[in-house]
Each structure stands twice: as C-alpha cells, then as structure tokens.
Amino acid sequence: MKxxxxxxxxxxxxxxxxxELTKRGFRCLVVEKRSHVGGNVYTEEIEGINVHKYGxxxxxxxxxxxxxxxxxxxxxxxxxxxxxxxxRNELYNLPFNMNTFTKLWPDVFTxxxxxxxxxxxxxKGFCEKPSNLKEQAISLIGETIYKKLxxxxxxxxxxxxxxxxxxxxxxRLPVRFTFDNNYFNDRYQGIPIGGYxxxxxxxxxxxxxxxxxxxxxxxxELDALAERIIYTGPIDRYFNFAFGALEYRSVRFETxxxxxxxxQGNAVVNYTEAAVPYTxxxxxxxFEFGTQKKTVISREYSSEWVLGEEPYYPVNDAKNTLLYEKxxxxxxxxxxxxxxxxxxxxxxxxxxxxxxxxxxxxxxxTNEK
Ligand code: FAD
Ligand code: UDP
Numbered sequence: 122m123k124x125x126x127x128x129x130x131x132x133x134x135x136x137x138x139x140x141e142l143t144k145r146g147f148r149c150l151v152v153e154k155r156s157h158v159g160g161n162v163y164t165e166e167i168e169g170i171n172v173h174k175y176g177x178x179x180x181x182x183x184x185x186x187x188x189x190x191x192x193x194x195x196x197x198x199x200x201x202x203x204x205x206x207x208x209r210n211e212l213y214n215l216p217f218n219m220n221t222f223t224k225l226w227p228d229v230f231t232x233x234x235x236x237x238x239x240x241x242x243x244x245k246g247f248c249e250k251p252s253n254l255k256e257q258a259i260s261l262i263g264e265t266i267y268k269k270l271x272x273x274x275x276x277x278x279x280x281x282x283x284x285x286x287x288x289x290x291x292x293r294l295p296v297r298f299t300f301d302n303n304y305f306n307d308r309y310q311g312i313p314i315g316g317y318x319x320x321x322x323x324x325x326x327x328x329x330x331x332x333x334x335x336x337x338x339x340x341x342e343l344d345a346l347a348e349r350i351i352y353t354g355p356i357d358r359y360f361n362f363a364f365g366a367l368e369y370r371s372v373r374f375e376t377x378x379x380x381x382x383x384x385q386g387n388a389v390v391n392y393t394e395a396a397v398p399y400t401x402x403x404x405x406x407x408f409e410f411g412t413q414k415k416t417v418i419s420r421e422y423s424s425e426w427v428l429g430e431e432p433y434y435p436v437n438d439a440k441n442t443l444l445y446e447k448x449x450x451x452x453x454x455x456x457x458x459x460x461x462x463x464x465x466x467x468x469x470x471x472x473x474x475x476x477x478x479x480x481x482x483x484x485x486x487t488n489e490k
Contacts, residue, residue, distance in 0.1 A: 123346050124150040128328075129336045130353030132160020133472055134462030136324035137479035138351050145487055149328040150347060154335040157318075158325060160353075161433075161463075162472065164316030168378055168415045170406045171316035176372060176421065176433070177389060177403045178317060181307040182473035188309040190476060194320040197311030200408055203302035204389035204401075208269045215391065216304055217262055217270070218297040225265060232298035239263045257288035262296055273395035278423045279370060287438060312408045351482070353462035355432060356448045364447045367467055368440075369432035373422040375399075383407075384418050398422060435467045459486065 126142055128135045131153040139149045157163055161175040179202045182188050191197075204215045214220035222235040229235050242263025251257035254275060258267045271291065275283055279290070295306055303310075313320055336343060336354065344350065352359060357367045388407035392399060399420040406416055426432055435441070445467045452460045461482050463470045470478065483489075 122348050124148045125348050126150070126351060127152070127343055127347035128351045128353070130160060130462060131158035131321065131325065131330060132353055132462055133162055133321070133475045134479045135351065135353045136321045137476055138461070138483055139328040140324040141480065141483040143327040151325060151328050151330045152334040152336055152343060153330065153332045156333050158330060158332065159318050159321040162317040162321065164318050166316070167417050169413045170411055170417050171409060172376065172405045172417050172419070173403065174374070176374070178472065179310065179312065180472055181305040181310040183308045184473060184477065187473045187476050191320070194323050195313035195315060198314050198409060200312045201310055202304040202389065203387070204304055204391055205387050206270050206391045206393045208393045213270060214302045216295040216297065217266060218302060219300045220302060235298055251288045253284050254286035254288055254291050255283035258283070258291050261291065270393045274391055274393040274400060276395060277400050280423065280425060314409065349486070350458045352458050352460050353465050355464045356445070356452060356460055356467055359460070360448055360451050364444055366428055367444055368436040369426040370434040370436060371424045371426040371430050372433050373424050375420040375422065377418055379416050379418060381416060382414060384416050432464060435463070435469055437469060
C-alpha cells in the first residue's frame, strides 16, 4: 500500500487528522472534491480583505488546550463578535443585553428595571415546559423581543414557523443584564490574522493533497491505495442514500465589492424582519479591523437544501436523528473506515469541537490514551 491513510475531505477535521498522522510518521493522501482546501472555513483574499467564502467563522472556545493548539498554526487577533440586529428602521445590539433593553424601552435604566419589564412581558405567553421555539423564546425573553428580533430571523433561517421548530435552537442565545455585547460566553475568541486558509495549508504540509477529486468518482482505485480511510463527507452519500437522504439547510451567498470604506460599520448585521429576504450581511474587513479603501459584503440567503447542493446546517430534529442512527449502524460495521467531522457525524459542530473530535480520532487510531 502506498499510503497508511486516505482522508476524504480537506476541511478542518480532515486537515487536523492529516497533520497529526503525518507528524506520527504515517503517509496520508487527502482528496478534496472542491478546487481548494479548507472546507467551510476557507477564506480568500479579495481587495486585500480575507473573505469568509462559506459564511462568517469566528473561533471561540473555553478549552485552553484547543485554543493553544489552533494558535500553534496562526496568530489570532482580538476580534469579539458583537452583531447588530436591524428590525425595520431600528437597530439593536445582540445578544440580548442591557444595550438592547434600554433602547427597546426608554423607561428602562437598570438591570432591575429590565428584569421587571421582561417578567411582565413573559407572563403573556409563559409555559412551564415549552414544546416549541415560539413558546421557549417568549418564556425566556417575552413577546416584544420575540416579535422584533427572533420570529422573522428564525423563520427565514429554518424555513419553518417558530411553532414547528424545536425549542433547543434558541436556548443557546445568551440573555444578559449587563452592558456586554459579546455574542459568546467563551473564554477565548478571535479571528486568525491572514484568514483560515493558511492554517489549513500548514496542517496539510507533508501530506499528499489532490483537489478537484471526488472520492466517489474513483472510490475503488483510491480505496486500494491506503490501509485505512477517514471519511468526512456526508454519511448518507457514503451508503448511496440507502435509507433516504438526511436533510440540511443551505445558504446562498451574494458577495459584492463596494467602492466605500465601510458599508455597515460592523462585521455582522442581522436582518430580523421577515420582509427582508436575507438573514444577515457580513462585512468581512471588520473581522480584521481593515482599513482598505474598498469593502466586501456578503448577503446570506437561507434556502431549502436539494440533493447535489452544498449541505450547510444539519437539521437535527427527531426524524433526521433517527435516520442518522440507521446510517451510524452501517458506519460502525465498516471496520476500515472512520466517519468524522460535521458531515460524517451529522452534527452541528463548531470549529473547536471539530478539532477536539479529530484529535480524539487520531489518539484512538494510534492507540494513544
Ligand atoms: P467541512 O468543512 O464541511 O469539510 C468537509 C470537506 O469534505 C469539504 O471540503 C468537502 O468538499 C469535502 N468532501 C465532501 N464529500 C467529498 C467527496 N465525495 N470527495 C472529496 N471531498 C469531499 N464554527 C465556529 O466555530 N464558529 C463559527 O462562527 C462558525 N460559523 C459557521 C457558519 C456557517 C455558515 C457554517 C455552515 C458553519 C459554521 N461553523 C462555525 C462550523 C464550521 O464550519 C465547522 O465546524 C467546520 O468547518 C467543520 O469542518 P469539517 O471538516 O467537519 O467539514
Ligand atoms: N436568532 C434570532 N435572531 C437573531 C440571531 C439568532 O432569532 O438575530 C436565533 C435563530 O433561531 C437562530 C438561533 O438564534 O437559529 C441561533 O443563532 P446563532 O447565531 O447562534 O446561529 P448560527 O448561525 O451560529 O447557527
């Protein structure tokens, strides 16, 4: 055999596996169906600005080991994600905090005022055991915020009514009674200076990489080249959709170069009303405090996923979880193949979780504790 490992997919999961295995002396071949490496964290320089081609990626974690690990590949800046929400002609800070509350209700000045006001609002639709996203949101934050900042955005994002969506989607949004616009609660956060692509390129050093190479176009030939396989593509595709296709939400990006220094003054502006067709606009230069003369923006349109398009967000509802379990049983029986990453595990993993999972996989493959 020419290689010890064939790695299908050069996203963060495949790249970490390739790096760790190469470091231990194993020969790796990485195949990637896109024309570039990096999967969804791929960034491309346009007008001197690192553009996040597959959606904004902010690295955040509370795990010091993972933070130190990723900092071994790049220096990170001190970017803190503080999105702004636009509802009609009103602008609010996110996540929900004292800046949001004082702007919504001019008679609110202190955390006590805000709590009293939200408690009154919650009474109208409070549920002990919220059974859907609408009930969860109103029980958490009350009707006004639900109407202005949640309902429209969520229905655009998921293509379903809030009453039909699971409550857990909204649970992770922080609610704070301080003037703190930091979207994440994690200890460490930032954007890699120079973008994510150089990180992936560094991780892949020493491994052989073939881009524009779809594994399924020459599966037999590729399988014959390596002892073991790490597969990071969609798990249902591997088994030829034997039980039917798992569902995803897709995103369409409309990217534009504008001849102005700043379009919106912030990296992320969410459009929370239903009438605006896109969910948010990303202005990439603000991730790196850019001072270029031009700017690049991307409008994000959430869309129905159809087979053959890029899968973005797994839909982890009851129906798809059951379907995934069936594929997982088949996957466990494939002794030569490890299924990993966001598509292989059909889980909405953030980047820090993907790294942790890849490190665990390599430790298990190499019998390390
Ligand atoms: P992927 O990046 O999807 O890589 C899989 C690779 O496999 C792809 O390159 C694909 O082309 C390749 N592949 C698939 N099938 C084949 C085949 N048959 N042959 C060859 N190659 C194949 N995480 C954060 O921590 N912070 C964020 O702010 C954040 N924002 C996000 C925004 C969006 C819009 C999305 C979609 C995700 C976001 N994430 C974020 C999650 C992050 O993108 C993932 O954690 C990470 O990219 C997953 O890496 P992966 O290697 O598992 O998957
Ligand atoms: N959300 C919302 N309004 C916003 C931002 C988020 O209602 O302005 C809701 C929406 O339901 C979304 C969920 O919060 O699906 C999680 O948002 P987050 O930004 O964490 O989602 P991500 O894009 O990272 O998956």
